[in-house]
Amino acid sequence: MDALNIFIKSVFVENMIFAFFLGMCSYLAISKTVKTSMGLGLAVVFVLIVTVPVNYLIDRYLLQKGALTWLSNSFAEIDLSFLSFIIFIAVVAGIVQLVEMFVERYSPSLYSQLGIFLPLIAVNCAILGCSLFMQKRDYGNIGEVFSFAFGSGIGWLLAIVGIAAIRERLKYSNIPPALKGLGIAFIITGLMAMAFQSFSGIKL
């Protein structure tokens, strides 16, 4: 039940884009067509559900204060959490490299569409941000962490596909020239964020 609750919460209430603005750069740059944004969204979901649990285990058994007691009791005072940034980002970069090779091999069309943005998932703030939130919020077990990661990914996918669909339509509308492109994308995201605000407080 807890895990399901965390999932719903991270999709709607604490949406990565609308509540924390994570991953805005690729969100704005890749959201011109629904098809590519779907591809990127799925890549983000995949990378999230792999990296966040891995980072959780690393944090739990290597970095936290007293985490090394499974080796020997004399390590109880060691606190390596200042290393977490660099370790988390290394894990993320490694796994992204893996996904990139995988996509290049099995779906060249998707690969050519995502272009430069696939390696840039490594520096997508949503991925690292999710790991850091996981560390901050202190989830109880790996199931909860997994559902948090999965929910955040789905939330991100939902947001990017949503804005891509709106932007596809927007091509035909009459926008003040200075607002075209980036400006209107920001304002629409703001409106979507307001809509998502209405989910706050939902609990199962």
Next chain:
Amino acid sequence: MANNKKLITMPFSKENPIIVQVLGICSCLAVTVKLQPAVVMALSVTVVVMMSNLFISLLRNTIPPRIRIIVQLVVVALFVILVDQFLKAFAYDVSKQLSVYVGLIITNCIVMGRLEAFAMSNKPLPSLLDGLGNGLGYGIILVVVGFIRELFGFGTLWNMRVLPDSFYKAGYENNGLMVMPAMALILVGIIIWVHRNKNKDLIENE
């Protein structure tokens, strides 16, 4: 010398990292609820982007192109850890407010973007100045957004009350919407609108 000056001033408006290059949006929106965290964040990003630009530029001829992203991330992460520890030691309250967003400077696109686009192909001194310029250009937007949100959302500036009590007695209310995430997005959208009206050549033709 004129060129060096340009490196600092261009990112203020014509090549602003946020509203023109579209880099580093995430943190720009998240830390601007109040002015103080916005300024601290702007300074932190400026320091990180300057130092990592300098170091990557010094190393640029020795980094193998295939693994350059990892090398850049390690250098950036080093400086972010330093900034994070520094903030925890000397400005604990602000560092609590910024929470994960200090760590997220690592993946701030401004840093990576400038490393890729500038530091990898330029000498150390121009790279340092480019970092300074982009950090400040980023800071300007943060300060503007933070200023507006804190003034209208809380009636304070830098945590000090600026709107007099008589305002509130006359029926003025703080605008709760300004504190919400949604308003940050709309404010940046409006800034982009105004800026592009002034600089017609930036208008996109889709």
